[in-house]
Amino acid sequence: MFGLLGVAPDLDFLVGAHSAYTHSLGATVLVGLAAWALVSPRSGLIALACAAAWGSHLLLDWLGTDGSAPIGVMALWPFDAGYYLSSAGWFLPIHRNLAQPGIAAHTLRAIGLELLLIGPLAAAAIWLRRR
Ligand SMILES: [Zn+2]
Numbered sequence: 001m002f003g004l005l006g007v008a009p010d011l012d013f014l015v016g017a018h019s020a021y022t023h024s025l026g027a028t029v030l031v032g033l034a035a036w037a038l039v040s041p042r043s044g045l046i047a048l049a050c051a052a053a054w055g056s057h058l059l060l061d062w063l064g065t066d067g068s069a070p071i072g073v074m075a076l077w078p079f080d081a082g083y084y085l086s087s088a089g090w091f092l093p094i095h096r097n098l099a100q101p102g103i104a105a106h107t108l109r110a111i112g113l114e115l116l117l118i119g120p121l122a123a124a125a126i127w128l129r130r131r
C-alpha cells in the first residue's frame with residue numbers, strides 16, 4: 001500500500017498536470033488526513049506513514065533531474081505555487097518520448113542508478129523490519 005502511495009502522485013500524468021498539486025505539501029497533508037479519517041482514526045501512525053509514503057515521492061522528484069517544463073515540483077503549494085528542484089540531480093531525467101533514439105539504454109541507466117541509490121535504503125529498512 002505504501003509503495004502504491006509512493007508512486008500515486010504521478011497519476012497526475014493522466015490529467016496533464018504533472019508535478020503540480022499532487023507533488024505538494026498540501027497533497028501530502030490531505031493524504032495523511034484522509035488516511036487518518038478512513039483507516040486509523042484511533043491511531044495516527046498509519047496516517048503518518050501514508051503521508052510519508054506520498055511525501056517521499058516529492059522528495060525524490062525534488063532531488064532528481066527534470067528536463068520538461070515546468071521544471072521541478074510545486075512542493076510548497078498551497079503556500080507557494082512555485083516549482084522547485086534541488087541542484088543535487090541525483091536521478092537521471094525520464095524521457096517521455098518513446099521514439100527518442102537510445103531511450104531504452106537511458107532508461108536502464110536511470111533504473112540502475114535509482115536502484116543503486118535507493119536499494120541499500122530499502123534493504124536496510126527490510127532488514128530492520130525483520131529484526
Ligand atoms: Zn513525480
